[in-house]
Amino acid sequence: MTGWRRSFPRFCHRATVIRSATAGAAAMAALLTGCGTLPGADGNAAGAGDQAPLTVMTWAPSGTKGTNMAGMPAMAEAYARWVNAKGGIAGHRLHVLTCNERNESVAAARCAQKAVAAHAVAVVGSYSRQGRSFMGPLEAAGIPYIGGYGVSSEEFDSPLSYPVNGGQAALLAGNGRQLAAECKRVSLVRPDTIQGDQMPPILNSGLATGGRSPAHDIRAPENATDYTGAAQSALDEVGADPEFYGTAEFGARAKGACVTATLGEHTDTFFDSFRRLQEDNPKVQMASVLGSVNQTLVDRTGGKSSPLEGALVTGWYPDARDRRWGPMRDVITEHAFNDNRIDPADAGVQTTWIAYTVLRVMVEQVTEDGQDVTARSLQQALDRGDRAVDTGGLTPKLRWRYDDMLAVQSFPRIVNAMVTYQVVRDGRLVATHSGFADLAKTLEKPRRDA
CATH class of the missing domain: 3.40.50.2300 (Response regulator)
Incomplete structure (x- = not known):
C-alpha cells in the first residue's frame, strides 16, 4: 500500500509554510514564500477543493509469476493527479491508496482490510481473482467495489459490486x-x-x-x-x-x-x-x-x-486507437508520461479509467444531493441510479438498478453485455x-x- 508523499517542493522547508485558519491566508502565505503545494504521486495538487478528502483504493497483482496488472494502480494514481490538479471531484481531493494483491488469497484479503482500516469510500478499478477473500471484508464494511476487471464470480454476485463490463x-x-x-x-x-x-x-x-x-x-x-x-x-x-x-x-x-x-x-x-x-x-x-x-x-x-x-x-471496449480514448491518453501524457507501467491499449488500464469515471459521477451526484460522501452514500447513489453514467461512448451508459441487471445465470450483476x-x-x-x-x-x- 502506498503512503502519502510530501507535496512540498524540494526548495521549500516545512517551517516556511505558514499555517492559516483561512484558505485565503494560506494562499497568500504560499505566494509570499514561493512554496505552494505541487502535484505529487498521491494526487495532492494546488487548487484542490476544500471539501473533506476522499480515500479510495485500487489493487492489482504485480511482480508475480501469473497475471500482472501494474498499470491499473498506476492509472489510478495518474487519475488522482489529474483530477486534483483540476480542483478535485466536486471540491473533494482524491487520495488513492494502492495495494499489490499478488494473485494470492491472503494478500487480497489484506488489501481489503487495509481499505477498511483507511476508511476508503470505495475500491475502484481493480483486478483480482480472489473474490472470496476480498469481497467479505468489503461487504462487512459496506464499501462498494466499482469497476473490477471481471475475473472473479463474486464481482457479478455481490450486492456491493458494480461492474463496468460483462467480464x-x-x-x-x-x-x-x-x-x-x-x-x-x-x-x-x-x-x-x-x-x-x-x-x-x-x-x-x-x-x-x-x-x-x-x-x-x-x-x-x-x-x-x-x-x-x-x-x-x-x-x-x-x-x-x-x-x-x-x-x-x-x-x-x-x-x-x-x-x-x-x-x-x-x-x-x-x-x-x-x-x-x-x-x-x-x-x-x-x-x-x-x-x-x-x-x-x-x-x-x-x-x-x-x-x-x-x-x-x-x-469489451473500442480498439485502442479509437478517438474516444483521447481524454485518457491526454491524462496519461500529462500526468504519467514517464510511467512505463501504463499502456493505454491495456484492457486493465482502460477498465480503471472507466471505473474512475463512474466514481467521479457518483461523487458529484452525492455532493449535489447535499450529502457527505461516504461508502454508504455512494452505495445508495449507485443503487438508486438517478443518473446514468456516460463514459464518453466507451461503454453504453451505465446504471446498476435492479431493472438494469441481466438475468444471466451465475452472473446476476452484469449490466453491460456489449463487446467489440x-x-x-x-x-x-x-x-x-x-x-x-x-x-x-x-x-x-x-x-x-x-
Whole structure:
C-alpha cells in the first residue's frame, strides 16, 4: 500500500509554510514564500477543493509469476493527479491508496482490510481473482467495489459490486459468436482451474448462436513455460481438411478449423508453441479475448510478422486507437508520461479509467444531493441510479438498478453485455465491425421475469 508523499517542493522547508485558519491566508502565505503545494504521486495538487478528502483504493497483482496488472494502480494514481490538479471531484481531493494483491488469497484479503482500516469510500478499478477473500471484508464494511476487471464470480454476485463490463462471460460468449461465423470446428485452450472450468459452456453459448457444435475443451497448466502439448491437442481436435495434406496448398489456412486460447498473461507462451507446430501443419484460424491478447503482445511478438497476425479477438471496449480514448491518453501524457507501467491499449488500464469515471459521477451526484460522501452514500447513489453514467461512448451508459441487471445465470450483476470484435491486421488490433455487439440474449436465461 502506498503512503502519502510530501507535496512540498524540494526548495521549500516545512517551517516556511505558514499555517492559516483561512484558505485565503494560506494562499497568500504560499505566494509570499514561493512554496505552494505541487502535484505529487498521491494526487495532492494546488487548487484542490476544500471539501473533506476522499480515500479510495485500487489493487492489482504485480511482480508475480501469473497475471500482472501494474498499470491499473498506476492509472489510478495518474487519475488522482489529474483530477486534483483540476480542483478535485466536486471540491473533494482524491487520495488513492494502492495495494499489490499478488494473485494470492491472503494478500487480497489484506488489501481489503487495509481499505477498511483507511476508511476508503470505495475500491475502484481493480483486478483480482480472489473474490472470496476480498469481497467479505468489503461487504462487512459496506464499501462498494466499482469497476473490477471481471475475473472473479463474486464481482457479478455481490450486492456491493458494480461492474463496468460483462467480464469473462461476455468476452467468451462474444468470442464464440465471432468464431461461429467461420469456424466449423473449434478448440478452446483454457486454464485447468476452477475459473477455467466455467469457460467452455459460455464459449459454447456463443457458438450455438451460429449453429456450431461445442468447442473441444483443452485444459492447460496456468503458468507453464511451454504449451506444445496443449497446442498439439488443440490442432488434433479441430483437424484439418484432408484436401490440404500432400498438396501444393499445404500450409494454407485449413478451412473451418479454429483454435482460441484464453490463458491470460501466458497466452503468448501458448501461441509461441502453437506457431512452431503450425510450421508443419495446415494453418488454422487463431483467436482469443482482450486481456489474453493485446496490442503490446502483438508488438512484442513481431508486429506484422507476429504469429498473431490474422487472429480474431473479442474485447469489451473500442480498439485502442479509437478517438474516444483521447481524454485518457491526454491524462496519461500529462500526468504519467514517464510511467512505463501504463499502456493505454491495456484492457486493465482502460477498465480503471472507466471505473474512475463512474466514481467521479457518483461523487458529484452525492455532493449535489447535499450529502457527505461516504461508502454508504455512494452505495445508495449507485443503487438508486438517478443518473446514468456516460463514459464518453466507451461503454453504453451505465446504471446498476435492479431493472438494469441481466438475468444471466451465475452472473446476476452484469449490466453491460456489449463487446467489440477486432482482428490483428498488419500488426495492429483493429475493429472488424463498427459499434458494439450485444450479448445480452446470448447470456441471459431462456426466459426472463418481467
